[in-house]
Amino acid sequence: MSAMTSSKPTPATTKATRPRPGQGFSNLAFILPSILLSFVIIGYPIFEVVRMAVSDVNRFGKIQGFEGLGNFFKVFEDPIFIQSTYQTIIWTVSVVGGTVLIAIPVAIILNEDFHGRSIARTIVLLPWAVSLAMTALVWRFVVNGDFGTLNLALTQLGLPFNNHPWLATATSAFTIEILVGILVSIPFTVTIILGGLTSIPVTLYEAAAMDGATKWQSLTRITIPMLKPFLQIAIVLNVIYVFNSFPIIWIMTNGGPANGTDILITYVYKQAFAFGKLDIAAAASVMMFLVLLGFSVLYLFMTRQLAERN
Amino acid sequence: MSSISINNLTKSYGNVQVLHGIDLEIQDREFIVLVGPSGCGKSTLLRMIAGLENISDGDLYIDGSRMNKVSPQKRDLAMVFQSYALYPHMSVAENMGFSLSLRGEPKSVIEKEVGEAAKVLHLEDYLERLPKNLSGGQRQRVAMGRAIVRHPKAFLFDEPLSNLDAKLRTHMRAEIKQLHQALGATSIYVTHDQIEAMTLADRIVVLNAGRIEQVGTPLELFDKPMTKFVAGFIGAPTMNFFDGVVEIGEDQTPLVRFGGVSFRMPQNARVERNMPVTIGIRPQHLCVTSSAERNGSQGVRASIELIEQTGCETNLLLDVAGAPFIVQTKNRFHAHAPDKLYVHLDTETMHVFDTANEQRLN
Amino acid sequence: MPRKVVHSVLCWLGLSPLLIVVLFPYATMLSTALKQKDEIFQFETKWLPDTLYFGNFVELFVDRGFGRAIGNSLYISIGATLVSLLVALPAAYALSRLRIPGQSAFRTYLLVTQMISPIVLIIGLFRLFAYLGMINDLNALVFAHSAFYMAFAVWMLQSYFDTIPKELEEAAWMDGASRLKSFWRVFLPLCLPGIAVTSLFTFVNSWNEYAISLTILREGSLQTAPVKIAFLTGTLYETEWNIIMAATLIATVPVAIVFASIQSYLIRGLSLGGVK
Structure with a gap:
């Protein structure tokens, strides 16, 4: 959700935002509480995870010695980790790709002037309001083979899906999860793209029309190029969110069947809280953390560029 | 009413000096216009007089007392902002009476003062409205009314007409002039528009790149500009x-x-x-x-x-x-x-x- | 006008697949929550219940202690909203109005804290609260949520503060108001809507959070609503979907309504007429 505010251009004149000179360091008191809170709650756990990742930790969390990179080697020797990594890539690419592909036309339609637009907007953004855990739970019931409403609806449409067990095979379960992942990522993405669309001045389209552009041409020659930086930001932020999205897979399949829907984050959670291998879990967490950090840097770089363009 | 005296006033942001030793004596009841191209330091000078900007060096006296370290709250000056800066959550009457209510004046006094100012400014019918329901010219008047009710030592105007269209600007210009004639208040007025400067001022101060080019009556500046800059700045079309x-x-x-x-x-x-x-x-x-x-x-x-x-x-x-x-x-x-x-x-x-x-x- | 009608129909048609998928779970929730248990496990499933049955809700609160879970969730969400506002308000004000040494570093720091998902740090969080003796303590969640949602609150508040022109405060100073008075009588009334929206957002985020609550609150009586509901699926011999759907309905619909109302507010933004 962060991008909504950080990519929004901040108004007010330069005169209004010009900081008043003097009184520098006493102002730090204003930001100190926030720094303190996040240092303890976010900073300390980072330290702990890194420490455990290079230590030999028993299943009760006691640190028994220094391991160096040993835990990381153990992680890489675990075939389930390799499988989870592979599945994480599929999960992330499919969810983010699908989300962006659907969100662009949806946002363009929602930017049109039509009757009931605000209702449509509200419905499209609705999944954002609901806990991922709840969404996952409801969908788990919807696709339930025996009494689920998906099979009910498909059967009523005359399709042969009576008692089809959607979550029984890894492929179909993973597909369902990806679709749910797309559904919950659309609201946020649509919001960013809508922000981009409203930032395109109407006069640009009028000028294009005067230059003889058709509706399609002004879409491909003006809208899409102008949206590019917003799409980049939407993609990077979605990658970050989807990469460590936990509840959907955890609740719908718990990573099963046979680890077929495990992604890194569920792998980590199982290692830590089901198998008690805290050091392995910590090492995998550190690797995920580094990937996240890389994407965060990429995001920072992109928003800087967008800010410079404006 | 009061006199304002500015001695060798300078302003710098870090290493950048934006005002270089300004000297100016403003008489009681005088209407002074600070004019110059954008970035010449005229608004900064006004804000320093108001107390909204620190004074880097030099002295500012109002009625003989040094004001350098006095906070804006205690200078007893009224300011009309370019954006009007009307409080959006207060009605016209509340906007105009705000300073009096802060001072703890009784309700009856506030009502009387606001009523009188509203009469002068033709705002009687709008006292209960919120600023967002007013036209540009009306907002401008409310901003002036807010200044008038206080009977301050001096009025400061920061490009008060630049958000109005040309016709309304000419009209409000005349109203400001009439108001000054009626109230006789010491006024400092910042503008980049030389016509406004010529028509309103008792004396004009032409600023350029943080320095005073010339101080004089409108006709002195027109007839005998002391520098090429003033000659080119005053008068239209350009010399x-x-x-x-x-x-x-x-x-x-x-x-x-x-x-x-x-x-x-x-x-x-x-x-x-x-x-x-x-x-x-x-x-x-x-x-x-x-x-x-x-x-x-x-x-x-x-x-x-x-x-x-x-x-x-x-x-x-x-x-x-x-x-x-x-x-x-x-x-x-x-x-x-x-x-x-x-x-x-x-x-x-x-x-x-x-x-x-x-x-x-x- | 008829042209706009045609246009509207086309727009709705284009959106309809997505709208159906979004609304489908709600239909499911509603349909299931109002059925008796036997009706769900029939061989032939139907959409509409034979009779409207509200017993699921009663059972949920009376026998399953769902009221307790709602209470826990409320405690955490309200607490997290208050704590994050408490730290975010001064930070946002400083970012918007004052000069702070290392301002851009602070911004980047906030951004990074926002990017780090709590789930990656879940082991570290667990150890932190274990050290502090706060496993199975609702306050642990209050602090965890406020730390992770604080950055967002800071941005949101700052963007509201930035829409309030500095001239308004300056005008108040010129009118004789002290710094405190101008903050209290001019600044605060103007940003109240922004503070309200930010609070609701933080509340909704905290209400919906799953992973930390699942990990830190190990005792059944302390579970939050989402965790409790997810647990209902695993703890029983046969999953009682009628009860679960009733629970999801209660846990999601009020929050969805709150969100829907502020979401339109967010898009509309503050349109105060004081300036220009």
């Missing part, structure tokens, strides 16, 4: 300038040669032979004829590039010996580009400046 070198004529009168013709310079010009000078002549003071001779003196040959009719006047854009000139005449002019004609420069209307330091020489 015509051309560069030349001083020659000394047979009767010891200084001459300047332009377009193949030698013109007499004013007798009092402090010039010497071969000195590079810049001559300025207002578009209203040039005369054009179809013949080279007029009253026995020679004109410069020019060609018409463009003719602009404004109804009252005709503006001729000319090419005079390679220099662009504007001539403004009351006569209806029947000519077309690129007709040729002759421009006559009258000695008594010439402004002579030193090309090197742009200071006035006559």
Whole structure:
């Protein structure tokens, strides 16, 4: 959700935002509480995870010695980790790709002037309001083979899906999860793209029309190029969110069947809280953390560029 | 009402100095206009007087007491902002009475003062409205009303009319002038519009790049600009300038040669032979004829590039010996580009400046 | 006008697949929550219940202690909203109005804290609260949520503060208001809507959070609503979907309504007429 505010251009004149000179360091008191809170709650756990990742930790969390990179080697020797990594890539690419592909036309339609637009907007953004855990739970019931409403609806449409067990095979379960992942990522993405669309001045389209552009041409020659930086930001932020999205897979399949829907984050959670291998879990967490950090840097770089363009 | 005295005031942000030693004495009841191009430091100076910007160096006195370290709350000055800065969550009456209510005045006093100000400003029917339901001109009036009810030591105006359209601006300009005549309050008014400056001011302060170029009454500035900058800034269309070198004529009168013709310079010009000078002549003071001779003196040959009719006047854009000139005449002019004609420069209307330091020489 | 009608129909048609998928779970929730248990496990499933049955809700609160879970969730969400506002308000004000040494570093720091998902740090969080003796303590969640949602609150508040022109405060100073008074009588009333929206957003985020609550609150009586509901699926011999759907309905619909109302507010933004 962060991008909504950080990519929004901040108004007010330069005169209004010009900081008043003097009184520098006493102002730090204003930001100190926030720094303190996040240092303890976010900073300390980072330290702990890194420490455990290079230590030999028993299943009760006691640190028994220094391991160096040993835990990381153990992680890489675990075939389930390799499988989870592979599945994480599929999960992330499919969810983010699908989300962006659907969100662009949806946002363009929602930017049109039509009757009931605000209702449509509200419905499209609705999944954002609901806990991922709840969404996952409801969908788990919807696709339930025996009494689920998906099979009910498909059967009523005359399709042969009576008692089809959607979550029984890894492929179909993973597909369902990806679709749910797309559904919950659309609201946020649509919001960013809508922000981009409203930032395109109407006069640009009028000028294009005067230059003889058709509706399609002004879409491909003006809208899409102008949206590019917003799409980049939407993609990077979605990658970050989807990469460590936990509840959907955890609740719908718990990573099963046979680890077929495990992604890194569920792998980590199982290692830590089901198998008690805290050091392995910590090492995998550190690797995920580094990937996240890389994407965060990429995001920072992109928003800087967008800010410079404006 | 009060007098304001500014001594060697400077302002810098870090290493960047934006005001270089400003000296100014403002008399009680005087209407002073600070004018200059954007970035000249005029708004900064006003905000320093208001107390909204720190004073880097120098002194500010109001009625004889030093104000450098006094907070804006305690200076007892009223300010009209460019954006009006009306409190959006308060009605017109609440906006105007805010300062009085902060001071703890009883309700009856506030109502009376607000009522009187509203009457003066024709706002009686709008007292219960919120600012967002007012037109631009009405908001402007509320901002003025907020200042009036306080009976402050002085009024500060920061480009108060620049958000209005041209017609309303002229109208409000007149209202401000009338208000000043009625209240007689010391006023400092910042604008970049030289017409506003000319029409409103008792005295104008022309600022350029953080320095005072000239202080004087509107007509002093128009008739006798002390620098080339002031000459170019005051008056519309802009004064015509051309560069030349001083020659000394047979009767010891200084001459300047332009377009193949030698013109007499004013007798009092402090010039010497071969000195590079810049001559300025207002578009209203040039005369054009179809013949080279007029009253026995020679004109410069020019060609018409463009003719602009404004109804009252005709503006001729000319090419005079390679220099662009504007001539403004009351006569209806029947000519077309690129007709040729002759421009006559009258000695008594010439402004002579030193090309090197742009200071006035006559 | 008829042209706009045609246009509207086309727009709705284009959106309809997505709208159906979004609304489908709600239909499911509603349909299931109002059925008796036997009706769900029939061989032939139907959409509409034979009779409207509200017993699921009663059972949920009376026998399953769902009221307790709602209470826990409320405690955490309200607490997290208050704590994050408490730290975010001064930070946002400083970012918007004052000069702070290392301002851009602070911004980047906030951004990074926002990017780090709590789930990656879940082991570290667990150890932190274990050290502090706060496993199975609702306050642990209050602090965890406020730390992770604080950055967002800071941005949101700052962007509201930035829309309030500095001239308004300056005008108040010129009118004789002290710094405190101008903050209290001019600044605060103007940013109240922004503070309200930010609070609701933080509340909704905290209400919906799953992973930390699942990990830190190990005792059944302390579970939050989402965790409790997810647990209902695993703890029983046969999953009682009628009860679960009733629970999801209660846990999602009020929050969805709150969100829907502020979401339109967010898009509309503050349109105060004081300036320009």
